[in-house]
Amino acid sequence: MPKPATRKLLASVAAGAMAIASPAIAQDVSMQEYIDLFEPLPALPPIPSGTTMSAERIDLGRMLFFEPRISSSGVISCATCHNPALGWTDRIPRAVGHQGQVGDRNTPTVLNSGFLEAQFWDGREPDLEGQALGPIEADIEMAMSLEEAIVRLNEFEIYRDMFSAAFPGEDDPVTPQNVALSIAAFERTLNTPNSPFNRYLMGDEMAMSEQQVRGMRLFADSGCVACHNGPALTDSNFHRFELPGSTDEGRFVVTGDEMDRFAFRTPTLLNVAVTYPYFNNGSVDNLHDAVQLMGDQMLGQEFAEDELDDLVAFLHALTGEMPRLEIPALP
Numbered sequence: 001m002p003k004p005a006t007r008k009l010l011a012s013v014a015a016g017a018m019a020i021a022s023p024a025i026a027q028d029v030s031m032q033e034y035i036d037l038f039e040p041l042p043a044l045p046p047i048p049s050g051t052t053m054s055a056e057r058i059d060l061g062r063m064l065f066f067e068p069r070i071s072s073s074g075v076i077s078c079a080t081c082h083n084p085a086l087g088w089t090d091r092i093p094r095a096v097g098h099q100g101q102v103g104d105r106n107t108p109t110v111l112n113s114g115f116l117e118a119q120f121w122d123g124r125e126p127d128l129e130g131q132a133l134g135p136i137e138a139d140i141e142m143a144m145s146l147e148e149a150i151v152r153l154n155e156f157e158i159y160r161d162m163f164s165a166a167f168p169g170e171d172d173p174v175t176p177q178n179v180a181l182s183i184a185a186f187e188r189t190l191n192t193p194n195s196p197f198n199r200y201l202m203g204d205e206m207a208m209s210e211q212q213v214r215g216m217r218l219f220a221d222s223g224c225v226a227c228h229n230g231p232a233l234t235d236s237n238f239h240r241f242e243l244p245g246s247t248d249e250g251r252f253v254v255t256g257d258e259m260d261r262f263a264f265r266t267p268t269l270l271n272v273a274v275t276y277p278y279f280n281n282g283s284v285d286n287l288h289d290a291v292q293l294m295g296d297q298m299l300g301q302e303f304a305e306d307e308l309d310d311l312v313a314f315l316h317a318l319t320g321e322m323p324r325l326e327i328p329a330l331p
């Protein structure tokens with residue numbers, strides 16, 4: 001069900017449209033009300049206080065993101081699973097990490113991840129700094145102790161120099177904390193503000209096709225926007241969702257709260273057309289079926305085929321230009 005606030009908003013959209021006599025004006029006014037339900041994506045997410053986005057930190061973070069030496073096998077980097085050529089994810093249902101182990105969950109994209117107020121499917125980390133060290137240590141991802149990772153990085157003069165430049169004034173800047181700060185600074189640059197939908201929200205009426213505009217209206221009218229809202233089309237909140245065949249208890253694992261059993265954080269929908277397969281275990285491989293399942297489970301609504309087509313067309317309008325990126329030459 002849409003949250004009360006959104007339901008009220010949607011009701012007022014409908015009432016506003018009816019109160020106006022001229023159909024031409026009604027069209028414009030109601031379109032503006034739809035547009036007001038959304039928020040355009042800014043070029044940069046909020047930068048947490050106490051951290052900076054210096055060029056030195058971003059450069060270092062980019063190196064570390066591609067650096068397989070901080071995995072125990074020496075062959076897995078963040079980019080192995082968050083592959084820039086594949087929408088910064090891996091296009092397989094569940095991530096494959098250290099020694100070919102298959103994890104329980106689908107790899108989310110890191111694009112626009114600075115806009116999320118909770119990281120991971122279960123929200124167990126609040127921010128990118130907190131998130132960054134998890135995969136290095138996770139047995140099924142990079143399986144590396146942080147101590148060992150720091151020893152390996154310290155072997156290279158270029159890393160010692162880059163850490164010093166990124167964290168000026170620190171005696172011993174090659175630390176896990178600074179690895180996290182650098183990777184997070186880099187990730188906050190990976191945004192896609194130039195999607196057709198974003199351009200539409202910024203006033204370019206021609207940016208989306210008629211079908212995509214219809215899809216946007218249906219997305220609002222049917223209540224998708226109750227959870228998929230804000231600049232990254234997620235409320236960063238947790239909602240119960242039972243995937244056929246999944247035993248993952250989601251947020252419950254973090255809080256132990258019965259209400260959270262099978263609840264997962266709403267994922268961003270930006271670039272969703274290129275980040276298949278879908279859902280926390282990657283069990284659905286196309287948007288048509290993903291949207292149908294959302295309608296069924298989250299809204300108790302069965303869409304007609306042409307409505308599904310419109311919604312999917314709208315989701316395609318959320319694909320932005322990929323961030324330009326120089327692939328670093330590692331030492």
Ligand code: HEC
Pocket residue numbers: 065076077078079080081082095096097098103105106107108109110113116118119120121122128131132133135136140141142183
């Ligand atoms: C073996 C594959 C793998 C590797 C290597 C990996 N990740 Fe991930 N990443 C995942 C999976 C799977 C998840 C979701 C896990 C979960 O929710 O429990 C995830 C989640 C994330 C998220 C949260 C995004 C969101 O929408 O919640 C970020 C950010 C992220 N990873 C960044 C990184 C960084 C930085 C590194 C390197 C230090 C890294 N990942 C290494 C597979 C991987």
Ligand code: HEC
Pocket residue numbers: 001002219222223224225226227228238239240241264265266267268269272275277278279280281287290291294295298299311
């Ligand atoms: C009650 C909140 C809620 C509503 C309403 C909702 N969603 Fe979702 N959506 C979620 C959550 C939570 C997930 C993640 C589910 C999971 O994988 O565990 C999700 C996942 C998705 C995904 C898959 C994204 C990915 O990367 O795996 C798509 C696509 C999607 N929603 C589209 C829609 C559409 C279209 C609608 C309206 C028909 C809609 N959603 C309504 C909360 C919601």
